[in-house]
Amino acid sequence: MKKIYRALLFSIVILTGYSTYAQQSAANTLREGKHNFTLQWISWDKPGKVMITKKKDGTYSIKGEQRDAATGDFVTIDGSLTVVSPRELTFEGNIQTRYSNVNAGKVCDKTGTYHFLAKGARKYWRLQEMDNCEGNNVVDYVDIFF
Known part of the structure; x- marks a missing residue:
């Protein structure tokens, strides 16, 4: 017994x-595959797409964009994601934004390490280093949806 x-x-x-x-x-x-991707200046109603793919080292590649064909405004992302927790991601790579009424219509280029968080009940991770290159308290809400 x-x-x-x-x-x-x-x-x-x-x-x-x-x-x-x-x-x-x-x-x-992370869920691999296509995810919605937005910059608030362009539209939340017509999201772009990013593709997330798991790499052999356990990190994820991410690449995609949202574009407004009529204005030429866009946000692009290309790099690697590391999952810190289900609600926190670390991104290393390049994010570019362009909105004709911000930063004199010039591209805002961010290259390096950045952080995405999903706070509260949000169903997306938001870029935390959101200051636009223009300064003057102008921010870009770059979101990757679950």
């Missing part, structure tokens, strides 16, 4: 540990 009890207890410990590991692993994954 003691052997059965020990075997059962051992199995519970192993399975519980595996379950915790599996939950942590699942928490640090």
Whole structure:
């Protein structure tokens, strides 16, 4: 009877540990494929698309854009994402924005490491380094939707 009890207890410990590991692993994954992508100056109603693909090293590549054909305004993203938590991503790469009424219509180029957070009940991650190149408290809301 003691052997059965020990075997059962051992199995519970192993399975519980595996379950915790599996939950942590699942928490640090992204859904691969197309995601909506927006810059508020262009439109939230007509999102662009980004493609997210898992790489061998556990990070994700991201590439895509949102464009307004009528005005030529756009936001593009190209780089790598690391999942910090289900609601926090670190991005390394290049983000470009252009809106004709901001920064004298010039492209705002951001290259480096940036952070995306999903706060509260939001269903998207928002770029936290949102200052536009123009300055003057002008911000770009660059969003990647779940």
